[in-house]
Amino acid sequence: MSTASAKPLSHGREPTRLVDFQDVALGYRRNVVLSDLNFFIGEGEFFGVVGANGSGKTTILRAMLGIIEPLHGRILFDGSSQRMRFGYVPQRAHVDEMFPLTAREIVLMGRYGLLRPGRRPGAEDRRIAELQLGHVGIAELAGKRFRDLSGGQKQRTLFARALAAEARILLMDEPTEGMDLEGQQAILDLIRRLRTGTGVTVVYVTHRLNELADSADRLLLLHDGHVRVGPVDELLTPAVLREMYNVEAHVERVAGKRVVVL
Amino acid sequence: MSKLVEMFQQGFMLNVLAGTTIVAVVCSWLGVFIVLRRAVFVGAALAQVSSLGVALALFVSGYLEEAYGHGVQLAPQPVALVLTVVAAVAMAAQRREGYVPRETLVGVAYAAAAGLAILVVALSTHAESEVLNLMFGNVLAIDTGEVVLLAALGLGVGLVHALFFKEFLFVSFDPDMATALGLRAQLWNVVLFLTIGITISLAIRAAGALVVFNFLVLPAATALSLGKSLRVAFAGAVVAGALSSVVGISISYVADLPTGPTIVAVSSALMLSVLLLRRVIGAE
Numbered sequence: 001m002s003t004a005s006a007k008p009l010s011h012g013r014e015p016t017r018l019v020d021f022q023d024v025a026l027g028y029r030r031n032v033v034l035s036d037l038n039f040f041i042g043e044g045e046f047f048g049v050v051g052a053n054g055s056g057k058t059t060i061l062r063a064m065l066g067i068i069e070p071l072h073g074r075i076l077f078d079g080s081s082q083r084m085r086f087g088y089v090p091q092r093a094h095v096d097e098m099f100p101l102t103a104r105e106i107v108l109m110g111r112y113g114l115l116r117p118g119r120r121p122g123a124e125d126r127r128i129a130e131l132q133l134g135h136v137g138i139a140e141l142a143g144k145r146f147r148d149l150s151g152g153q154k155q156r157t158l159f160a161r162a163l164a165a166e167a168r169i170l171l172m173d174e175p176t177e178g179m180d181l182e183g184q185q186a187i188l189d190l191i192r193r194l195r196t197g198t199g200v201t202v203v204y205v206t207h208r209l210n211e212l213a214d215s216a217d218r219l220l221l222l223h224d225g226h227v228r229v230g231p232v233d234e235l236l237t238p239a240v241l242r243e244m245y246n247v248e249a250h251v252e253r254v255a256g257k258r259v260v261v262l
Numbered sequence: 263m264s265k266l267v268e269m270f271q272q273g274f275m276l277n278v279l280a281g282t283t284i285v286a287v288v289c290s291w292l293g294v295f296i297v298l299r300r301a302v303f304v305g306a307a308l309a310q311v312s313s314l315g316v317a318l319a320l321f322v323s324g325y326l327e328e329a330y331g332h333g334v335q336l337a338p339q340p341v342a343l344v345l346t347v348v349a350a351v352a353m354a355a356q357r358r359e360g361y362v363p364r365e366t367l368v369g370v371a372y373a374a375a376a377g378l379a380i381l382v383v384a385l386s387t388h389a390e391s392e393v394l395n396l397m398f399g400n401v402l403a404i405d406t407g408e409v410v411l412l413a414a415l416g417l418g419v420g421l422v423h424a425l426f427f428k429e430f431l432f433v434s435f436d437p438d439m440a441t442a443l444g445l446r447a448q449l450w451n452v453v454l455f456l457t458i459g460i461t462i463s464l465a466i467r468a469a470g471a472l473v474v475f476n477f478l479v480l481p482a483a484t485a486l487s488l489g490k491s492l493r494v495a496f497a498g499a500v501v502a503g504a505l506s507s508v509v510g511i512s513i514s515y516v517a518d519l520p521t522g523p524t525i526v527a528v529s530s531a532l533m534l535s536v537l538l539l540r541r542v543i544g545a546e
Contacts (some may be wrong), residue, residue, distance in 0.1 A: 113443025144511035
């Protein structure tokens with residue numbers, strides 16, 4: 001039904017495979033959504049997953065998080081079948097604002113995975129939560145209710161929560177959805193800063209190819225059950241875009257940044 | 263006033279006050295989870311399932327008595343408890359939606375359990391009023407034994423929630439993130455709904471379906487309407503629940519009104535006052 005190719009990074013030695021999909025088929029009940037998935041996410045990479053709504057990108061994300069099990073094949077985490085902790089940034093719209101929680105309380109939840117059942121977050125957990133709120137630039141909003149924050153501030157809160165988990169890998173689901181250009185840029189700048197500061201691995205899921213055209217190391221493109229994985233240089237070419245999407249596209253540099261132009 | 267003093271001198275009224283207030287406190291606490299998770303209908307459906315359990319047990323007891331003579335019975339409470347817990351665990355499971363919304367399936371359970379319970383009562387050899395009393399409870403019938411049982415329930419639920427509040431909150435608020443961080447979201451959901459199922463089943467036997475449903479929804483809604491913190495939501499719900507219980511029972515005793523509906527009226531009045539107050543103060 002679909003094909004996917006796993007290619008190592010084009011430069012340097014092959015990195016540690018933090019997440020490794022081996023012959024994976026995904027779906028719900030008996031409906032296969034994606035099959036023959038073979039790709040890995042290397043340590044320290046900025047890995048983009050790009051596809052339209054309904055293309056299966058959320059399904060891949062749910063499989064990584066362990067919310068659904070593969071119908072076939074296996075997913076290894078740093079070489080083992082033992083699940084890994086993810087710093088997960090959900091779509092803002094999926095966060096239930098009915099809960100009367102402050103930004104600080106939500107960020108503190110990022111620490112819960114490190115605490116045994118029955119244990120409460122301690123002073124060190126609180127310190128790290130405050131630190132991460134500062135890291136994303138909203139330390140002064142810690143005591144505000146989540147629902148009273150702006151879209152960008154909410155996104156930053158969810159970022160801080162993912163960071164508080166101190167996971168080796170951050171998984172972001174459409175983090176700039178519903179934001180204006182300025183907000184989008186601010187979020188991408190934030191990710192860039194985090195990566196240079198910590199070297200954390202980032203998996204970024206979006207339906208907008210251009211959002212990642214200049215910032216990702218490698219991409220996974222999803223379209224109509226077809227899957228292509230590779231470095232941005234190799235995938236963002238007129239030939240590949242024609243083959244994947246059946247469109248005539250150019251890849252140009254505008255103000256030093258790579259963009260796909262139709 | 264003298265009638266109020268008289269109430270506190272009556273042993274049976276003290277049992278009624280104690281029993282109902284324990285039910286109020288436990289249900290109001292759980293109610294915050296139920297309201298935030300948009301599972302109000304689950305509370306109503308579980309109440310019906312519990313009643314069905316009582317009806318089924320009495321029905322089977324009728325047959326046993328006919329076949330083996332008096333004294334051979336199936337205790338209604340354990341049957342109701344088991345049935346409610348099974349239903350609660352089934353409703354806790356977060357599965358992908360099929361062709362009908364999950365909420366609708368809860369509605370199906372509600373209607374089916376309610377209808378079936380009445381049918382079973384009609385077929386039962388027990389006196390109908392006795393059956394209805396067992397099914398829907400009556401706060402005025404709470405005795406010392408019942409108060410002890412309810413206190414044990416309160417302690418048990420309180421202990422589980424004191425230990426695992428963080429897990430219950432996390433899987434209610436964001437099950438996906440909880441899973442991503444390695445928490446067993448499904449398991450914690452089941453444990454939370456176990457406490458809800460057991461509470462509903464035991465509380466209905468004591469206070470009746472209407473009063474229990476009232477305590478599961480109104481105090482939490484009142485406290486959440488204050489729009490403050492999570493702490494205020496839980497503490498406010500417990501206070502609102504306990505207040506409705508004590509004030510409701512007192513008014514019903516003094517004015518000679520049916521107790522359950524009076525409690526519901528006080529809960530509603532409390533909710534209405536909070537909403538009006540918010541409007542007057544002009545809170546956002």
